[in-house]
Amino acid sequence: MTELGALGWLFLVVAFGAIVPIVPTGAAVSGAAALAFHQHPLLIVLTIAAGAAGAYVGDLVMYAMCRTGGESLARRLRWLRDEEHLAAVKERLSKSQVPVLLVSRLLPGGRVPVLLAAAFLGLPWRTFVVANAPACLLWSAVYAGIGVAGGSIFPKPWQGVLAAIILVVIVGQTVSLINKRRARAAEEAPQPGETAA
Template identity: 50%
Template sequence: MTTLAGILLSLAALVGFGAVAPVVPTGPAVSAAAAYALHQNVYTVPLVIIAGALGAYLGDLVLYAACSWGGERLVRRFGWLREGERSANLARQLAERQVSVLLVSRMLPAGRVPVLVAGAVAGMDWRRFAVANIPACLLWSSLYTTIGLVGGVALAGSWLAVPVAAAAAALIVVSLELARRIAAARR
């Protein structure tokens, strides 16, 4: 259990860091942890969901607070928002449908940061964001945990379950990004 506890803490830290620095592949990390947990003790799988969601949630809060505190100047300096009309549209959608917009933004590669930044710069209340982001993070972590479980079940008893689950999650992320780019090119 000590190894699993270390993995869960590492997972939460990695996902939290990845939420602030979006170059870290957080979804595949959650999937790999789920595949590992499945083979250790099936009852620990909900802990993977919680660790992934907690890391994502805390990382999102840090990023949102930095964008709210630093304001538009910080956002422009890092180049997080490039199109004024697009960011205004994101802020409007976020104000109208917080949970669904946050969830969809988590599922799309490179979709979460613009939504968080637009909401912070537009002045969305921090408490509203904090509450609306809870189900989005839980659903995101549940999805990637499910991907890991499918990979773990498909390769039951094999050491390949963890890397295959991570690779499957990465493939899904790459496919979503490709579909987004194709859709954007057609506009």
Template identity: 40%
Template sequence: MLTDLLDPAAHADHWPWALVLLLAAVVVGALLPVLPTGAAVSAMAALGHHRSWLSLGEVVVVGAAAAYAADVVLYALLLRGAHTGPGRRLRRRAEEHGRLDELGARLSRHDVTTLVTSRLLPGARIPVLAAAATTGYPAVRFAVANAVPAVCWAVAYAALGLAGRAVGDRPWVSVAVAVAFGLAASGLTGLVRRLRAR
């Protein structure tokens, strides 16, 4: 299947499965931060652009939808289980990165900006979601405000994929460069965040 995806002339039958795989990777990676979800979007964007602009748009839509869904699920888990085992662990992890009350105050004043920042900075998303869930930030407001960060995140990593696509005409080269760009962007923002914290 991968070789078929890397060949733009191959049958289009595999593309929907690739989008399903992207959806699953972003959801799982957002709920259990073990997969580099941004790099997955970058790679698929580079691959999608080899196919068509429409395919690139599909990658952005699927990536944004998956990121949004994962954030809503995680927020709901934190909201319901703030005092249970998993909820307590997530809350403890969030408290290590910053004070929840301070983040909650930022959310109430600048919710979309705070959510966009937390989505783009590695390690910032869970503390902000924990703050939203534990400081009385309204669930409906979160559901509306979180759409913008999900789209911004997908567009940012798709743009890295386009940069990878610009490097070479061969799909596998574009994908490799896009993955490298995605991993580098995540690593660099994480490093800057740690240096600023010191």
């Protein structure tokens, strides 16, 4: 497969994964960057661009689905799980849109609640289109950086790809575990007006 063909596949995988959030898109970008590291430095830049473009297009489709289908679609596809968390995201998003979009792209599992909140708040298309572009670029660059790190440590490309994917999975699981612990601690904390037993 040619380099352009591989970049095209990366774009498609990331775009599909942005719409169907079960595909490990970060691992795809990291793996591609680890391979690119062993071939040509320019390919790393093109990998970042292909990953960012795929994420951007996928996010636009997902945002359109959320705006069009609304809450009923989100419930049917099981995107809407935690309404209290969604309310908190809506509040943060109404105060600062660009930083929230940037952070949501970097946190595993953070993107879908923010896209839902943005759609439910009626965030204008123009604002979303402009604010999401740097978020996708930053996301792609971070995951490509993980891939380059993996590719530079190991002499063979397949070892770098494997290391990058494992690192992405470990980081994702760690962040998910931290978020679950925080949510559990918040549930167990006494609410205002309650007295501790």
